[in-house]
Amino acid sequence: MQEYLLLMVGAILVNNVILARFLGLCSFMGVTTRVDTAMGMGLATTFVITVSSMLNWAAQAYLLEPFGLGYLRTVVFILVIAGAVQFTEMTVRKVSPPLFQMLGIYLPLITTNCAVLGVALLLIEGRMSFIESTVFAFASSLGYSLVMVIFAGLRERLALAEIPRLFAGPPIGFITAGLLALAFMGFSGISTV
């Protein structure tokens, strides 16, 4: 149990998918103008990363490795991720059309979110078991959501602040992102994972 806890702390705070691995930066800058939308995007991405990582682990263990098709890993993973996103979209649409109207906006963005592919490749590189890889993927996406919400909160405050004209908009966003990354560096060393 302690092993899983360390794995989670490592993936959420120490090796954060956005601030330490620099993955998913387009959604980090594009969907963080409001806390609510950042939370919606974070939850959708958490769901897709977890489900697609499970599928990718299964594809690696039962298809790519036994048949020596490791060179097709990236292509297969991209297909699996696109399939997982489409499955999620169809399911949400079927389960509740009003939910689809509200949340359908986030799903296409996830298809091109490199964090989803990055996490899948990282867990294969780490040679993790199924349960470990699922916990790692879930924790990584929690880290992604955490940073998205924190950054959206900061940007909401910045929108109300008096900022020099040259720094208004994306420049102050990038500066804030850099300061946030520096703050997260403080977690280095609390986990060895």
Add this chain to the structure above:
Amino acid sequence: MPDKMHTLDLGSPDFVEGTARVVEITGTLAWLEPEQTTSCGHCAASAACGAKGLGTIANRIAARRFALTDHPGLRVGERVVVGIRSDALVKAALTAYAIPLCTLFLGGGLAQWVWGQDGTTIMGAVAGLFLGLGAARLGAARLFAGGTSAPRFLRRVGPADCQPALK
């Protein structure tokens, strides 16, 4: 010391806004299609970007068509700003994604604890996922039963709603 204090107004109802175009009027219902296809701001690479997803943009927008009942005499072709309550957006996201994820982990964890093999853990997780999707369906029906989570008309699109593109 700043000359004016900036504060967040937490008391008023907060809406996530979007623009939509009226495509059909049937009786008292106005049918609208959202104009925004992705929640990113678009960029120079939008022509080649996969963020629009699979299928044509027109298909995807048509799939997200919705109706408004409380509209002030809208006409076909008009552009309006519609909003959904921000708390409803968060509740909807929690219902759609958090419930299936919880049951997925419950199913997978239970199977791992009982059998301790990867194959059975996968099957347990998948069973949990589908169970969670069923629960999400019930939760969504409850969430939208009152009608407070539905999109509502805020205003017609004006000059203030057209922001210049970033350069």
